[in-house]
Amino acid sequence: MGIIDKLLGSKTAITSATIRDEISKAESSLATYRAKIEAANVSVALLSDEAHVKIENEIAVDRRAITRLEARVSLLKNDLPQVEAAEEAAQAAAKDEALRKHAEACRKANEKEAKVLLESYTEHANAIAETIARLREISDEVIAVNVALSRNPVAESIVGYDTLYRKHPDREETGSVSFRPGRYEDSLEMAVRLPPAFVGTYIWPRS
Structure with a gap:
């Protein structure tokens, strides 16, 4: 002691x-x-x-x-x-x-967890890219059908999904009978940027 x-x-x-x-x-x-x-x-x-x-x-x-x-x-x-x-x-x-x-x-977070997260990102980003690509196909089809209907009006023209779901309501101007058109949300196709998780090309826009 x-x-x-x-x-x-x-x-x-x-x-x-x-x-x-x-x-x-x-x-x-x-x-x-x-x-x-x-x-x-x-x-x-x-x-x-x-x-x-x-x-x-x-x-x-x-x-x-x-x-x-x-x-x-x-x-x-x-x-x-x-x-x-x-x-x-x-x-x-x-x-x-x-x-x-x-x-x-x-x-460990960089070597293991980040890899799992990047793989998950790639999976989800590819799903988003497929969604945007399909939406573009639908939009192109609307344009083509409406052009055809303008020449042969056998049915009403098609209202596109941007107007149906991505347009803010029109608003009347205060003190007048005119109105202010509702704005559209940013274009998914133009605004979305999905870089690769690993070395490679962009997931969206597609090259």
Whole structure:
């Protein structure tokens, strides 16, 4: 058992904080004993011989206590830098270990999880590209059918899906009988850009 363990007790966790606390307590006790001795010396002139002997015995006890406390403070202060250095080293090692774990987790995320996510992206992006391509086919067909119907009006012209589902409502202008046409959402075909997940060509637009 080390000297600090003997001073503080084996059950006390030895940290720089506990050592500083013990130093503070010891220094407070030293101040109390010194003040007591000073007060006793002031009153010596008024004492009887018997009382004087008693006071001197009490002062001797207090001085021995001061000697022990001073030795205690000296030992604690002597060991404090070593404990602080050990704590700093432990904190630095813990930070290093935390960074190593973080780096390993980041490496795994890039090597494994990101690959799975990119594969999932490719699957979904291809599905979106197929959807947009089919919508373009439908739009082209609407144009072709409406051109044919304009020449041979055997049926009503076709209202395209953009007007049916992607156009905001028309609004009447305040204070007039005119109206403001509702705007269309951005063109999927023109606005969507789906780069490749892995090295390769764009998923959309298609080359």
